[in-house]
Structure formats: structure tokens, C-alpha cells
Amino acid sequence: MFRVAKKDAKGGQGMTQFGRALSELNLEILCxxxxxxxxxxxxxxxxxxxxxxxxxxxxxxxxxxxxxxxxxxxxxxxxxxxAVPPARSDDLHRSLNLAPDRLRDVLCKREQRYVGAQLTFSFERHRIMLEETEVTRGLVGRYVETYAYADGRLDVRWKGHSLPYQVFDKNQRVTHAAITENKRLGDVLAYIKERQEQQTKPAVKTNSKKNGYVRRARGPGRRKDFMNDPAVIARRRQALSDHDAAE
Missing domain, CATH: 1.20.890 (cAMP-dependent Protein Kinase, Chain A)
Known part of the structure; x- marks a missing residue:
């Protein structure tokens, strides 16, 4: 409220909204x-x-x-x-010599927004598009100032002049009620849905199929018991006989 927590903040000129309002009202913050x-x-x-x-x-x-x-x-x-009575009972409050509209501009949330190539910028999860005029054509790559009032109104200004704009919701979705308002659009969407249902669904490949892995087939039956294999027994006996003959 009194200090900017982020030291490398791009906007605000090192002041909070509260500090900016007091500065414009010529009031000093005593922490x-x-x-x-x-x-x-x-x-x-x-x-x-x-x-x-x-x-x-x-x-x-x-x-x-x-x-x-x-x-x-x-x-x-x-x-x-x-309560303790003050040492001096003088009223040190000074009158506020500001017009009501000027006071509303001071006591609102003001921020700067960068205007893109399409005369648009983001604000509170909305896309703001400036109407193309002689003034807004030269605002590409510049910063405009937004005035967000307590009653929900938003004003976009450039050097004190209000700019016309349109608001687009980023989270807006197409609903059935919106489709039925346009019969032609509803017929087109119904035709697309019918064609999609007629098409066969593609098979979902596993990671093994994507990598080209092929599982090797094992021999039938259980694993051989080499201790009871006749060929192994014959070779073992031959080795023992050769050993006895050598001795």
C-alpha cells in the first residue's frame, strides 16, 4: 500500500496507487x-x-x-x-479545492498499457481494441493510460484525451443460445457435426508403437531344466570319465 514490493516493476514510477493519489493531492506520507x-x-x-x-x-x-x-x-x-486532549486544538485540515470529476480521476486505479500492432492491449483478462482514428493510428508501440473507476467503468486516455475502444472477453465461449440466433451458422455447425460423426475415429497409438518396438515371441512351454537334460547328463558323464582316465 505504501511501498512497491517489486523493485524492478516496469510501471508505477516507483509508487503505489495510494502513493500516487496522495502525491496528486499534495499530501505527504508519514510512515x-x-x-x-x-x-x-x-x-x-x-x-x-x-x-x-x-x-x-x-x-x-x-x-x-x-x-x-x-x-x-x-x-x-x-x-x-x-482520550487525551491534544496540546493544540487547532484544526489543521485544509480544504480540497478540486472538481468532482478531477477527484474521481485521482481516486481511481490507473495503469499504463502497451498498444500492439493491431491497436490492442490486455486489461483484466480482457482484450481492449482501440477504434482506428487519426489519433490512435500513431499509438502503435506507445503506452496509453487506463482509468479503472470504483463503479466498474474503464476509460482509456492518451495525453488526457479519451479514446474510443471495444472490449473482447478472452474467456468467451460459443454457446447454444448464441448459435440459434443465426440460423445459417446453426445449419453449418450441424452439418460439420454430422460429418465428424460419420468419420472413423483414428486409433490411438501407444508409445511402443510410436517408437517401433516389437515384442519378441518366446518359445512354447516352460523353461527347460538343464539339470535333467539327457544331452547335458551325457556330456557331464563323458567329462568325468575323461578326468578319471587322465588320473
């Missing part, structure tokens, strides 16, 4: 770098995680609506017990 400031934050977290939970339990509150109705009473009682 809680001191131990005193961090102690205040931890004390508030302890209040929300400990004291508030116990008070809700004592009041018998277990719903969100009842909890929201109880918060003003809790804040009044908490401030009456723990």
Missing part, C-alpha cells in the same frame, strides 16, 4: 518508523482484538448489524475513559 508510533498502532490493535471482543460478548452481540449499532456507544465510552 510509522519510530517505536512510539508503532506502539500506538499496536495499542489500537490490542483494543480492537481484545477489549472490543469482550464488550461484544458481554452485550450478547453475535450479528453484524447489532455490532455496527453498538460501535458508537463503545467509541464514546472508550474515548471518555482513555
Amino acid at each position: 510509522a518508523n519510530s517505536s512510539q508510533a508503532k506502539g500506538r498502532v499496536e495499542r489500537m490493535n490490542r483494543t480492537l482484538q481484545d477489549r472490543l471482543i469482550k464488550d461484544l460478548r458481554l452485550e450478547g452481540i453475535c450479528g453484524m448489524d447489532d455490532g455496527n449499532a453498538f460501535l458508537p456507544r463503545f467509541m464514546e465510552r472508550y474515548n471518555r475513559q482513555f
Whole structure:
């Protein structure tokens, strides 16, 4: 929120959306770098995680609506017990001299997108295509700025000028309802489906067939027992007789 986690980020100019908005509003971010400031934050977290939970339990509150109705009473009682009056009671808030439309442009999500050769770029899993005009023809290879508002609207700008565009969903699929709207397209798809069903399905080859492996056939019957083979016995006896004769 306050710092860019990725140091080599291409966009953002080293600033988060929150930091950019404060910079355009001429507000400075004061981070809680001191131990005193961090102690205040931890004390508030302890209040929300400990004291508030116990008070809700004592009041018998277990719903969100009842909890929201109880918060003003809790804040009044908490401030009456723990609030410390400031050393200076001056109101240092300054007026915001910005038009409503200008404030909406500041408090929105703004990013830069690279325009491709077909005047398109990606945004939030959608394909944005700029309409071809005298301005957009020269935007190939350049960066445009996107303004994503909280109400879901998207505005594409180049040097402050809004550009017309069309949105295409990457995950869009052809459905049966979309096919029946065009009778000619439905007939063509039905004909293609019929031809595909008439064709024989190709046989799926195993990895052995793809590699050309052929299994060798084994001899019939069980493996021979060479200890009881007559030829082996005769050769063994001949060897023993030759050995005895030599001795």
C-alpha cells in the first residue's frame, strides 16, 4: 500500500496507487518508523482484538448489524475513559479545492498499457481494441493510460484525451443460445457435426508403437531344466570319465 514490493516493476514510477493519489493531492506520507508510533498502532490493535471482543460478548452481540449499532456507544465510552486532549486544538485540515470529476480521476486505479500492432492491449483478462482514428493510428508501440473507476467503468486516455475502444472477453465461449440466433451458422455447425460423426475415429497409438518396438515371441512351454537334460547328463558323464582316465 505504501511501498512497491517489486523493485524492478516496469510501471508505477516507483509508487503505489495510494502513493500516487496522495502525491496528486499534495499530501505527504508519514510512515510509522519510530517505536512510539508503532506502539500506538499496536495499542489500537490490542483494543480492537481484545477489549472490543469482550464488550461484544458481554452485550450478547453475535450479528453484524447489532455490532455496527453498538460501535458508537463503545467509541464514546472508550474515548471518555482513555482520550487525551491534544496540546493544540487547532484544526489543521485544509480544504480540497478540486472538481468532482478531477477527484474521481485521482481516486481511481490507473495503469499504463502497451498498444500492439493491431491497436490492442490486455486489461483484466480482457482484450481492449482501440477504434482506428487519426489519433490512435500513431499509438502503435506507445503506452496509453487506463482509468479503472470504483463503479466498474474503464476509460482509456492518451495525453488526457479519451479514446474510443471495444472490449473482447478472452474467456468467451460459443454457446447454444448464441448459435440459434443465426440460423445459417446453426445449419453449418450441424452439418460439420454430422460429418465428424460419420468419420472413423483414428486409433490411438501407444508409445511402443510410436517408437517401433516389437515384442519378441518366446518359445512354447516352460523353461527347460538343464539339470535333467539327457544331452547335458551325457556330456557331464563323458567329462568325468575323461578326468578319471587322465588320473
